[in-house]
Amino acid sequence: MPKSYADLLREARAQIREVSPQEVDALPPSAAALIDVREESEWEQGHLPGAQHISKSYIEQQIEGAVADRDAQVILYCAGGIRSLFAAQTLAEMGYTDVASMSGGFQSWKGAGLAFEMPVVLTADQKQRYSRHLLIPEVGAAGQAKLLGSKALLIGAGGLGSPASLYLAAAGVGTIGIVDFDVVDVSNLQRQVVHTTDRVGERKVESAKKSINALNPEINVLAHEEMLVADNVDRIIAGYDVILDGTDTFETRYILNDAAVIAGIPVIHASVFRFEGQLSTFIPYEGPCYRCLYPTPPPPELAPGCSVAGVLGVVPGIMGLLQATEALKVLLGIGETLSGRLLLFDALETEFTELKLRRDPECPVCSDAAVAARV
């Protein structure tokens, strides 16, 4: 016998426990998973603090990603308390044992004067452009908004900085600073993919800005056309959230390290030699810094740069993209960074090796004694 809407609603009410907004508000933080099952346009008008958004039409597909434990307490809500009842029935059918629906929904919540949050709202263009990020629970709209509000600084628009800059721009890192005083040379083009043949002779910062904005016009590119030296490093790095070190001299690497430690800015380090690369993430005071890893630079004959020793073009490509990956994780606050680990890449053997790094208790820059001496 066919059932009417009233029949279905009666059944749902009989099956599903209902809780009042006041009861939900009184729950200790993270006692229950709060799921907002309204449409996206409704979510954008405000939601319960700590709630996750899964619209009712996606509840079967997405609930297991949001709530893995079927015995966890799950409270669903919608605008008025009807859709959440039906969605709760679905969860019960899927084996969730402690599901409730908030009576009266978001309207009652708001009407009772309880606190709510406004979600980050991306524009329609941004939702399309970053749709593959928005589908990942670890990024989502909130993570994408974080990236759009982030500032990353690239030291060097060369072999490492080229791929990193393009992918950070594509990912929507809102502000990308580039420090480089060089001009594009035809010999750069074997690996420095942010530049183009018709820009040979052009300033690298300008060339990189053109490529970045051609890929993603909403990125604010800040050109620092100067050599990074002790006198300007503090001014240049100020205000950035993360720095990607892609320079080709030890001097610059040490100057950057020392200033970034003091400023408390994470540095994603990479260096390359022929078929090999090294990569680590230096998070000030949490893990080692560059000086903990290499207290002193080697003599020039032991560490020739790419212009002397050569490099397989894809090696800085791979290492630069690993830097970009680390930078995105740092900005989003997700995953495990390479802090305390050095990753070695050998392209000839297609081999990755990981070494353990430690903070040097006698580091002249990041040790407790060095910090105390600066105060």
Added chain:
Amino acid sequence: MSTVYIPSVLRPSVGGAKSLELEGDSIRAVVDALVADHPALGPQLMTDDGDLNRFVNVYVNGQDVRYLAGLETPVAPADEVRLLPAMAGG
């Protein structure tokens, strides 16, 4: 015998080998054996005072010997020793 991995920048000094099998029950013994076979490595790895140069890191099974027992760090036959100088290229 432990396996000592030679970074590419030092390979010309050891006839191009990527790794070498060397005898020695400590880092000092292994490095001494390496330098005895390939004297050109001596000044690149060691200071005049017989210490490791500060710009060459030495790892045993992925751990920096500076935080173990330095040159006296014991080395077992199956251990992997890795020499690692800094590289600058970008």
